[in-house]
Amino acid sequence: MIWLEQVKAASLGELDNFGDEGTVEQVMKVWVKLSLLISRRRPEIAVSSLLKHVLPGIGSQPLKNLTRLRLNRLYNILIAEGKKEEARRVFALTKQFLAWAEMQGYLDHSPIASMKKRDVAGRASPPRSRQLSDAEIWVFWHGLDNWALSEQARWALRLCLVSARRPDEIVQAQKAEFDLQLELWKQGTRNKSQREHVLPISPLMHQCIEALLQAADPDSPWLVPAPRDPQQPLSKGALNQALRRMIRAPRGLGLETFTPRDLRRTARSKLSALDTPNDVARKIMNHALEGIDRVYDTHDYLSQMRIAMNRFSAAVEQIIACESYHQLQHRYEGETLLLDERAIMAMAR
Structure with a gap:
């Protein structure tokens, strides 16, 4: 991942050289260097999501001009495509980034500080529980x-x-x-x-x-x-x-x-x-x-x-x-598995 390798290789001075009016991408590179690479076991997963869904849309915008509406439009694209979990993941990443930027002083106030993950595409699906008998x-x-x-x-x-x-x-x-x-x-x-x-x-x-x-x-x-x-x-x-x-x-x-x-x-x-x-x-x-x-x-x-x-x-x-x-037992004692007669492994009793 070239973008991430460039951030790793650059010094902090090379990344944080834009004064008080950095773009989303400029400030995000500093965040990745100082926070994401240190706190995440696999930062490339988060960076891949940001490169695909965030930076193409808002990377060149001044960070201080970012609005809640503009960010929600990013999430809404994914929701409309049926990618609810990815929308929640992108929201969580951008919220973490903007909270850090506010704490550092790059931003006066995060536009999505009051939003919760449930506000993006509703509540998450319950964890899977499927197991084979x-x-x-x-x-x-x-x-x-x-x-x-x-x-x-x-x-x-x-x-x-x-x-x-x-x-x-x-x-x-x-x-x-x-x-x-x-x-x-x-x-x-x-x-x-x-x-x-x-x-x-x-x-x-x-x-x-x-x-x-x-x-x-x-x-x-x-x-x-x-x-x-x-x-x-x-x-x-x-x-x-x-x-x-x-x-x-x-x-x-x-x-x-x-x-x-x-x-x-x-x-x-x-x-x-x-x-x-x-x-x-x-x-x-x-x-x-x-x-x-x-x-x-x-x-x-x-x-x-x-x-x-x-x-x-x-x-x-x-x-x-x-x-x-x-x-063999199916789910409960005495219960047998019933297969559609068209299934390749269907067998008569």
Whole structure:
């Protein structure tokens, strides 16, 4: 991201050289240098949103001439396109920026100081709670073999489930991260939290990784390379698109809508069902420990994580080894999964 790299490379004196009447972009560069780069683990995400939705519209305007109406027109464009979450994200970023500018003295008063996030596109949607039942896991796993997918997409989606990883962590993974002799995935800080993370590789994870390595171009550094350019990883949206097509098609999976991120939630829920201690489950998910433990508990939990991941792998193996989803529990005890007769995995009882 050239814009961000230029801000990083410039000195404060080079950025803050516009006197008292800076433009939105000029002052924003100072804010990024002094605040965003220091306080954000992944500032490039925020900067990308600003470059796409804010600076093209108001970047050249004097900051002190900015009005609430002009800012709301930025948000309204996104709302009209159905991008409500992005509109709220842009609002939160601009509000943070303008509050900082007011505090520093670049601005007398932020025009959106009294606005709340709920004022932009209404209240946010509740957090997703979708998880797959045992019967749905069976349909998902075997349905992948009955759909026209690349081997990369097929095994990457399975790896999302059995590794409890975010889809972008899988498509951005490099082959060098995987030690199949020690059975360790040394992910480093390449994750949302930017915390150092090492994950034990379970038997099903090993199977998925081996399949991906065999399907990948041998000269590519990526575990899941892009089909047209093996020197680049598969796009972050590719797995979402593949799964969306399988769900929406009349002769698709026949399941209620879910996303690759819901596979991670399914894994976390299964860990709880297998009586995995919460601290161990949090380490697997690479979430911070709670309370004072996040400061004093520096144990790596590798042996405990390996036990938990192997138990989870065995549970999934037991599910997919069944002859039919009819043999598996759906949401509640005694409830069975009903698929549309057109679904690719629909089976008579």
